[in-house]
Amino acid sequence: MSPPALPLEPGSTIGILGGGQLGRMLALAAARLGFDVVVLEQKADSPAGRAACRLIVADYGDEAALAQLAGLTNLVTYEFENVPSASVAWLAAHGVEVAPGSRALAVAQDRFEEKTFLNANGAPTVAFAKADTAQEAADAVAQIGAPALMKTRREGYDGKGQRWVEHAAGAVSAFEALGGVPVIVEAAASFVRELSVIAARGRDGATAIYPLAENHHENGILRRSIAPAHADAALNDQAERIAARVLAGLDYVGVIGIELFEMERGQLLVNEIAPRVHNTGHWTEDGCEVDQFEQHIRAVAGWPLGPTRAIARVEMVNLLGEEAEAWAKFAAEPETRLHLYGKRGSRPGRKMGHINRVRPL
Structure with missing residues (x-):
């Protein structure tokens, strides 16, 4: 072709x-x-x-x-x-x-490669080490220090494929519980809050970056996002620099989600990247002039990127399992915009939709 x-x-x-x-x-x-x-x-x-x-x-x-x-x-x-x-x-x-290209996919599919890439491109992360055997896992925890988070290097999402190691002696059992597959051991992050930035890069290299979102998780699953997050100019500038470095380093085309930890002194560390539209960007559907989904289509199709200015303050809440059955209630709330995914059958923890509660800026 x-x-x-x-x-x-x-x-x-x-x-x-x-x-x-x-x-x-x-x-x-x-x-x-x-x-x-x-x-x-x-x-x-x-x-x-x-x-x-x-x-x-x-x-x-x-x-x-x-x-x-x-x-x-x-x-x-x-x-x-x-x-x-x-x-x-x-x-x-x-x-x-x-688009996005294979480089972004390869980096994001392996947590060790991902953090290695981030550090090499000026996007700081917690300390980390890889391990392919139980002994290497124990050595990695000893090197990083407990408590530490052990994750499978590949696959895993919404809290799956990871375990906390509270003491170095528990490293081997944690490795075995994760299936004995290659893992990454990450230092615990004493963060103030979890943030994320949604960013886009077009085929001409132009970038468009959305305001920060503040995110809250339960049982490893995103529960709600509040955006734009309350953040000063310095924090926003730091997030934009990180996003620009990631996009350029991957020669990226499309929308990317970048999850961040805000540390006590205002430093941002990257938790992970997702080379796609992202759950923490759902607020843009009702809070921005051009949402993340249209932005992604614009980018991959070679169109000009759209504006990312927030036009409202939004609380996005994921609807898990049977919560989506309250659709009539949500539809009756004047400030609520309902987004259902049309999935057949619910189960606990399954994302069935989300709502955006919209308020003036």
Whole structure:
């Protein structure tokens, strides 16, 4: 395939790898801009699949399905970072434009590579060490100091794939409980609060950075975000510098989520990055002139980036499990905007939707 003519004209088709709620909101944003969307997803009934003009049901590594996706689309993006890197490499090898690129995916899929990249690009993190064996895990905890957080290097989200090691003697059992797979051991962060910044970079290198959000987690799952966060100019400038360094270091195209710790003296440390639209950016749907989903489509399609100015103060609350069944109550609240994902069946902790409670700045 020849590279697509950029910027993509309305009426072009964008492929999305992944059929979850982020893919659904990307598909809806693309439709508003006049694009068609084809989703490649493993399940026949998925939130994004029902919002797309076409759905390909197959494993992400199915080369016949990837070839079909390539033939139907002008370019491809993805909704989550655990898409197999081999699938992105296959598309790229066959002339398909994929954004964000494979470099971002490779960095984000391995927590050790991620933190190594961040430190090399002037984005500070907590101290960390890698371990491939139980003995190396014990040595890493001894080096970092307990308490320490042990995480699998690959996969894991919403608090999965990680364990606190309260004492050095517990390192081996923690390693075994995580499956005996390669891990990263991270120093505990005595942070004041958790923040995040959503940022975008276009194909021309232009950047657009949203105001900071303050985030609150429960059981490893994001519960709510408040944005714009109360922050002085120095803190905002620090977040923008970090975002700019990450975007440039990855030669990034699209929207990225960067999770941050604010330390006691005002220093920001990067917790992790997500090369995609992000849960902590859902507030932008009702709080900004151009939300993160439209911004991502603009970026990958080669369009000018939109403004990121906040037009309202928003409290975003994730609706987990049966909480989404109170949709009628939320719909009746004048200050509340309801976003449901169309998932079939709820279970405890499953993200079924979110609400944005909107107030004047």
